[in-house]
Amino acid sequence: MTRIPHVTPAEPNPLRALALDRLRRRTSMKWRTYPQDVLPLWVAEMDVPLAEPVVRAVTDAMELGDTGYPAGTAYAEALAAFAAARWGWEGLAVERTAIVPDVMLGVVEMLRLVTGPGDAVVVTPPVYPPFFQFVGHMDRRLCEAPLGPDLRLDLGALEETFRRAVAGGRPAAYLLCSPHNPTGTVHTAGELTAVAALAERYGVRVVADEIHAPLVVEGVDFVPYLSVPGGENGLSLMSASKGWNLAGLKAALAVAGPAAAADLARLPEEVSHGPSHVGVLAHTAALREGTAWLDALLAGLDDNRRLLAGLLAEQLPAIGYRPSEATYLAWLDCRALGLPDDPGQVFLERGRVALNSGTDFGTGGTGHVRLNLATSPEVITEAVRRMAKAMA
Secondary structure, eight states, X not given: OOOOOOOOOSSOOGGGSOOHHHHTTOOSHHHHSSOTTSEEOOSSOOOSOOOXXXXXXXXXXXXXXXXXXXXXXXXXXXXXXXXXXXXXXXXXXXXXXXXXXXXXXXXXXXXXXXXXXXXXXXXXXXXXXXXXXXXXXXXXXXXXXXXXXXXSOOHHHHHHHHHXXXXXXXXEEEEEESSOTTTOOOOOHHHHHHHHHHHHHHTEEEEEEXXXXXXXXXXXXXXXXXXXXXXXXXXXXXXXXXXXXXXXXXXXXXXXXXXXXXXXXXXXXXXXXXSOHHHHHHHHHHHHHOHHHHHHHHHHHHHHHHHHHHHXXXXXXXXXXXXXXXSSEEEEEOGGGTOOSOHHHHHHHHHOEEOEEGGGGOTTXXXXXEEEOOXXXXXXXXXXXXXXXXXX
């Protein structure tokens, strides 16, 4: 695949656009869960103004009263064009897509297509907490194949878990997080090809959550799972939600590989009623016209990663931090601080900084926290100052 590199941002850094007092006027989960004296660097919402094409698309819809039910393939066409330009992937076929309410509800529907009650779903912790919650509520059996010490896929552990998952001839699926949340790891083409080979050997179906795909750093290639040899039998969930901060405008796409088209065709028609029509319009505008804004965001996130690394080295050198290859999340190893299993509780109570508890991410999460970097440099600086003070 030939990937077009990120371009020099033509827009200002959106992470520097909003002051804290304005952000505190927001009514979303990030800004209403904790008291006002707490700095919220937890849930995956960004402290940014929306890209102008998205604002225009939503405003036009409001002026037209265009708030009915979603229809057509514009979203899929926009994603296919973005995938071709950004990742050099020409294999996203519009006819093998379906609109779903959001990525996690899409994951549930894909798992229903390829597994039944009591069947195994493999996950690779530490991983996004809703994987555990949604799969558990589906009456599926969770099997863990933890990441290796390098925070990359452990193919040996994955093979052994696949073997156990299909014991007795039962169907099984692997819920792949790509790029990986919370570590920000970007799986290589070689790793994904090996996953596909293992999946074929053991008859495991791969369902890939690729919601963070637009948020990959310059110089690192995101590889869609469906693009690798053997990935033809996979199913993917993609969305503009994370890349353009559109969680409140619900919409996502399920994408099938060529050998999984018949599975996707069995998706109940009523699932397509769940997405927001305005969400579809917003996501489509982001993918078609919002790449300049995205590039400015990515440059700002690079700055924030460097800033965080420097601040931790100066003020909390015992915290382990490896700048991520993707996402706007930082996975912090606090085990050397001598804190309880959930250091996030200490930083909240003593420092008034809200972070995600590592224990929620499953095996490998104890003693860790996840910090949201998608905010201003000033907020990150103040957050680290408070965290250091909490340890004094």
